[in-house]
Amino acid sequence: MTPFSRTSPSRRLLLGGLVGLSAVTLVGCAAPGSGSGSAAVEQDEITSTVTAEQIADLGDVTLTLWADQAEEPLMGLLVPAYEEAYPNVTVDVTYKSFDDLIATVVNAANSADAPDLFQGNIGYAVDGALVKAGLVRPLDDVASVYGWEDGTGASTLAPSRWTEDGSTFGDGTLYGMSPISEVQGIYYNEAKLAELGLEAPESIEDLEAALPVAAEAGETPIMLGNSDQYAATHIFSDIAATTQDPEDIRAWIGGDPDETFATDGNIEAAETMAEWASNGYFGEGYDGLGNQDAIARFAEGDGVFFVGGSWNGAYLDADDFGFGALASGGVGATASPWHISSSSDEAIASIAFLDMLHSPETAQWILDEGRLPVVTDGVTASGDLQQQTLDALTATIEAGTQVGYYDWTTTDMLSVMGGGLQEVMAGRTSAEEFVDAVQTAWSKEHGAS
Amino acid sequence: MAVTTATRAVVAGPRGRRRRSPATAYSWSSLLYVAPALLFFGVFVIYPICISVQTSFYAYDGLTVATPVGAANYVAVFTDPSLREALLHSLVLLVFYAALPVAIGLVLAGALSRIRIYGLTFFRAALFIPQVLSSVVVAVAWRGLLATDGPVNDALRAVGLGSIATSWLGNFDTALPAVGAIGTWVQYGLCMVLFLGGIVGIDRSLYEAARLDGAGAVREFRAITLPALRPQISIALILCITFALRNFDIIWNTTRGGPGTSTAVPSVYIYQDAFQNRALGQASALAVVLTLLILVIVGLVQLALRERSDVGARSRRHSGGAR
Numbered sequence: 001m002t003p004f005s006r007t008s009p010s011r012r013l014l015l016g017g018l019v020g021l022s023a024v025t026l027v028g029c030a031a032p033g034s035g036s037g038s039a040a041v042e043q044d045e046i047t048s049t050v051t052a053e054q055i056a057d058l059g060d061v062t063l064t065l066w067a068d069q070a071e072e073p074l075m076g077l078l079v080p081a082y083e084e085a086y087p088n089v090t091v092d093v094t095y096k097s098f099d100d101l102i103a104t105v106v107n108a109a110n111s112a113d114a115p116d117l118f119q120g121n122i123g124y125a126v127d128g129a130l131v132k133a134g135l136v137r138p139l140d141d142v143a144s145v146y147g148w149e150d151g152t153g154a155s156t157l158a159p160s161r162w163t164e165d166g167s168t169f170g171d172g173t174l175y176g177m178s179p180i181s182e183v184q185g186i187y188y189n190e191a192k193l194a195e196l197g198l199e200a201p202e203s204i205e206d207l208e209a210a211l212p213v214a215a216e217a218g219e220t221p222i223m224l225g226n227s228d229q230y231a232a233t234h235i236f237s238d239i240a241a242t243t244q245d246p247e248d249i250r251a252w253i254g255g256d257p258d259e260t261f262a263t264d265g266n267i268e269a270a271e272t273m274a275e276w277a278s279n280g281y282f283g284e285g286y287d288g289l290g291n292q293d294a295i296a297r298f299a300e301g302d303g304v305f306f307v308g309g310s311w312n313g314a315y316l317d318a319d320d321f322g323f324g325a326l327a328s329g330g331v332g333a334t335a336s337p338w339h340i341s342s343s344s345d346e347a348i349a350s351i352a353f354l355d356m357l358h359s360p361e362t363a364q365w366i367l368d369e370g371r372l373p374v375v376t377d378g379v380t381a382s383g384d385l386q387q388q389t390l391d392a393l394t395a396t397i398e399a400g401t402q403v404g405y406y407d408w409t410t411t412d413m414l415s416v417m418g419g420g421l422q423e424v425m426a427g428r429t430s431a432e433e434f435v436d437a438v439q440t441a442w443s444k445e446h447g448a449s
Numbered sequence: 450m451a452v453t454t455a456t457r458a459v460v461a462g463p464r465g466r467r468r469r470s471p472a473t474a475y476s477w478s479s480l481l482y483v484a485p486a487l488l489f490f491g492v493f494v495i496y497p498i499c500i501s502v503q504t505s506f507y508a509y510d511g512l513t514v515a516t517p518v519g520a521a522n523y524v525a526v527f528t529d530p531s532l533r534e535a536l537l538h539s540l541v542l543l544v545f546y547a548a549l550p551v552a553i554g555l556v557l558a559g560a561l562s563r564i565r566i567y568g569l570t571f572f573r574a575a576l577f578i579p580q581v582l583s584s585v586v587v588a589v590a591w592r593g594l595l596a597t598d599g600p601v602n603d604a605l606r607a608v609g610l611g612s613i614a615t616s617w618l619g620n621f622d623t624a625l626p627a628v629g630a631i632g633t634w635v636q637y638g639l640c641m642v643l644f645l646g647g648i649v650g651i652d653r654s655l656y657e658a659a660r661l662d663g664a665g666a667v668r669e670f671r672a673i674t675l676p677a678l679r680p681q682i683s684i685a686l687i688l689c690i691t692f693a694l695r696n697f698d699i700i701w702n703t704t705r706g707g708p709g710t711s712t713a714v715p716s717v718y719i720y721q722d723a724f725q726n727r728a729l730g731q732a733s734a735l736a737v738v739l740t741l742l743i744l745v746i747v748g749l750v751q752l753a754l755r756e757r758s759d760v761g762a763r764s765r766r767h768s769g770g771a772r
Contacts, residue, residue, distance in 0.1 A: 107512075289616070
């Protein structure tokens with residue numbers, strides 16, 4: 001007696017017919033994506049800074065924002081300041097977790113009541129889709145009027161520049177701005193370094209010399225949690241930036257069809273990863289440990305080094321840990337940029353908000369929250385760890401080696417490269433096979449050999 | 450044998466008539482009663498399925514107008530070697546997510562129904578807990594249990610098996626069975642409760658008769674309990690197989706399909722295509738194929754487990770004709 005046998009054959013036929021009929025009717029309908037969605041409104045270019053009078057002329061308006069949950073402390077300072085400066089504007093912020101934000105923001109921007117101002121994410125999955133579908137307002141006029149193109153933060157705008165068709169980024173029209181930057185490098189446990197008689201590493205060579213010393217002393221040399229598949233790609237990118245010109249990596253990530261991942265530098269970097277793994281420099285079972293668990297263990301004194309980014313610093317006690325850049329200038333990137341919706345009627349109010357985000361005052365707030373601003377002129381760090389991180393960032397920005405993250409380059413790069421690197425480190429594939437597999441996946445999107 | 454057939458015929462007689470009557474008294478007004486549920490079902494189940502089927506014939510990024518691509522998405526599903534590998538992983542998981550839970554559930558149900566245990570309700574509830582917990586909670590807990598320095602390895606070392614201790618979820622060779630074991634743990638409670646419910650319905654006199662004939666516990670289980678539980682086993686298998694083939698959250702929250710692709714299953718690729726790669730057409734095609742696969746496997750299981758009652762039905766017709 002199964003529940004299904006209760007339906008008589010004739011009724012089953014009727015039901016099946018209904019389902020089939022509705023399917024056929026639907027398939028006969030228009031292609032998905034036609035109709036509905038947001039309508040872009042005429043956006044006037046600005047030629048001078050937005051004045052308080054212009055915004056007052058808007059009358060009582062509400063500015064709707066979608067932001068990453070991590071921005072909540074910053075917004076808590078910025079929104080009241082903005083509302084005080086422009087009393088007729090009410091700012092309404094919706095916070096989403098990062099994963100949630102990048103999964104939904106494109107559809108939200110495409111909806112009839114799109115938020116006026118929202119955060120995207122650099123790369124093809126989110127920003128590329130936004131640009132391609134014409135959902136975000138170009139910001140070149142804003143950048144030139146407000147002087148974003150001068151000063152220390154100028155080069156950080158590059159990842160938000162796109163070609164008109166949304167096919168490559170790094171150059172072209174500006175579509176977003178992020179006030180927050182990130183730098184990659186190495187954290188070290190100061191007490192353990194002293195115990196082992198080691199200096200803080202300043203290059204990959206220094207690190208390579210320190211690793212066997214730590215291993216022989218019975219320590220886990222590098223604490224790594226790679227079950228999310230991305231932590232090892234950060235270590236790889238730190239090494240790869242020293243085995244080739246960082247400029248080439250940036251162009252490859254940007255989708256330049258003349259570039260390739262199958263370079264000697266990348267093979268060398270992958271081989272180094274495999275060697276370190278087989279020497280036990282990442283400890284045992286790193287593929288079964290989450291990145292968040294790894295940083296927690298490192299904070300508790302497990303492991304001598306942790307290769308990661310400035311976003312990990314918040315978990316570490318500033319008195320016990322130090323930070324340094326591994327590559328010359330270090331590898332880094334810009335955090336999720338802010339975009340103005342192309343369907344926003346209150347674009348000038350949004351522009352005034354972006355101006356406040358990019359100000360030195362906000363930069364100091366960002367640093368006080370334990371993150372790194374793109375505007376580094378005139379900000380003061382509190383404590384050694386923050387100063388070291390800020391130094392690494394300034395050096396990166398000045399050296400122009402902010403290459404960005406590999407997963408920006410295609411929507412599936414995180415799993416292709418992350419999974420591939422796990423195989424290389426386990427000795428299941430060669431470094432050559434790894435770079436070829438990555439290049440093959442990249443070519444599907446960017447059309448090169 | 451003849452007696453049992455006759456008994457079946459007697460039982461089946463009126464039931465067969467009762468079953469036929471609603472069909473003859475079928476009227477459109479009865480549709481009104483199911484209309485709300487049908488509407489709900491239509492809007493939230495049938496309509497999305499139809500949209501998925503439609504989308505699977507397009508290249509669609511969720512934003513710009515989709516372009517029809519014919520069956521290209523389906524061709525990709527059947528030619529992509531990584532998807533073939535993922536399907537293979539699913540078949541391995543069937544053992545852990547369906548076969549093992551049913552077997553363990555049967556043993557536990559048999560034991561719990563035979564032995565008088567104080568606080569039976571407590572044990573029954575405790576063993577059912579894995580089924581109640583959110584799968585994310587389950588995944589996070591097991592990640593800790595199976596870690597290099599987790600309790601599982603500690604236990605192994607304590608009994609002198611330290612040499613096989615490993616990072617169960619991080620090792621290419623053990624990740625798939627480890628993820629499978631989590632599924633077994635989640636599903637066996639459900640099977641057990643289903644079987645216990647079925648055992649309650651078995652006439653106790655059958656057991657007495659068997660005992661008088663000198664049957665032991667194992668014989669009793671095989672001759673009476675197992676055949677009587679056929680419908681419950683069928684339902685348990687359907688639920689477990691569906692769970693196994695569409696399983697996503699446990700794998701995503703423990704290994705993300707890794708290390709490498711050693712635990713990747715079709716639903717991981719569906720998620721990646723739909724929500725990361727914005728390839729909704731490709732994701733829909735894979736989802737449609739997966740749905741059909743689940744229907745086919747579940748159908749086969751149903752067919753296999755219905756065989757005996759079909760024999761009964763045949764002999765029923767036969768005996769009916771003889772009468």
